């Protein structure tokens with residue numbers, strides 16, 4: 001069996017050249033061999049029986065009505081609730097938590113016939129950009145194990161890069177799908193806010209959180225999003241009725257007539273040397289594809305990091321108050337508590353990591369009376385300015401092309417003691433979340449033997465356009481096909 005995209009695998013399954021059982025065994029063998037070296041998954045799930053029953057369904061089905069995802073293995077980030085399957089959020093607080101229900105997107109993909117084979121490592125509660133904040137230890141970058149895979153969906157990105165599954169699902173609150181996708185040389189999409197239901201995704205910063213696909217190609221991301229996206233008004237009142245959920249059907253549209261904006265603030269920013277050349281090559285490919293390039297300005301994006309690192313911790317401090325060890329979550333064995341406050345303090349002190357505690361403290365401080373207007377309200381105002389900047393830019397262009405991150409992956413340990421430096425790495429991804437926009441990151445080359453990505457950003461609900469935009473680039477380039485040598489063998 002050979003490593004393939006979802007698109008190709010789906011054709012092989014439909015032609016009955018392979019079975020879901022064979023496919024699932026193949027990826028489980030890869031997981032058994034490689035997961036111990038890179039720690040991409042917190043748990044591996046033996047789902048061979050389900051694969052067999054999906055094969056039996058295919059045998060009985062003569063009408064060709066099965067979804068293209070039927071029988072294909074998938075890894076979910078460990079902040080997505082999977083019924084009766086451990087869902088830890090990479091935290092000691094949830095280290096034994098088995099949810100009694102599936103997240104909406106998980107059940108959507110189950111209904112489409114996908115086979116869960118693992119739960120991906122991540123930064124605890126999705127707070128971080130390096131996967132070093134995991135209670136279960138860091139995940140390593142498959143391109144160079146001395147480097148981080150990015151975060152917080154580092155496990156999902158590393159698993160796809162090492163081909164431990166055809167695809168994985170991640171979540172993106174301030175860049176957590178796109179930045180690891182860029183660091184690991186894969187394609188990752190943060191959909192428009194509301195396109196994918198948040199029900200069953202452990203909440204971090206609810207106004208920004210959005211789950212999305214991470215795969216080898218934009219085409220595969222489109223196939224996944226076709227099924228992930230759904231209007232879910234009963235469970236997530238911010239979910240959108242988007243009318244059109246046929247992302248993969250749009251991939252045949254030409255992109256010649258598109259106007260592509262290059263934000264000057266992003267291109268003259270503080271990149272590592274070498275990034276500029278890769279970005280210019282990418283722009284040149286798009287020019288060859290016939291698009292028109294226009295310079296645009298996003299004057300307020302420079303404030304995004306301070307706005308985000310106020311808003312997100314505020315929401316996190318409220319969302320995470322539920323992990324008190326009372327109804328569920330980690331409960332201290334010490335039994336030294338004098339009263340209920342002591343009980344909460346003990347449970348939370350023992351079960352939450354440093355970065356999570358830092359965010360809870362920042363958020364609680366910023367929301368306290370007397371400071372609310374100075375911090376939370378002000379950060380929201382900055383968000384509105386950034387939203388407005390994009391709105392203005394999209395009056396002139398259809399897509400904005402920007403670097404995903406200021407550099408390729410950094411070394412493990414390089415930034416862990418300097419949180420502000422780590423936060424600065426999110427400078428290009430955060431504005432998209434603040435403005436609720438869709439954005440897709442795709443690989444555009446290598447620097448220092450590490451992959452580098454660029455992102456295409458569009459107006460709200462232009463998800464289909466972005467997938468097609470990245471797909472067209474991948475039709476004429478090979479970067480997305482590169483596999484780190486160590487993981488290049490079939491099993």
Ligand code: GLN
Nearest residue numbers: 126128129173174175176
């Ligand atoms: N790196 C950002 C943070 O630490 C983004 C996290 C995310 O998107 N989940 O908050």
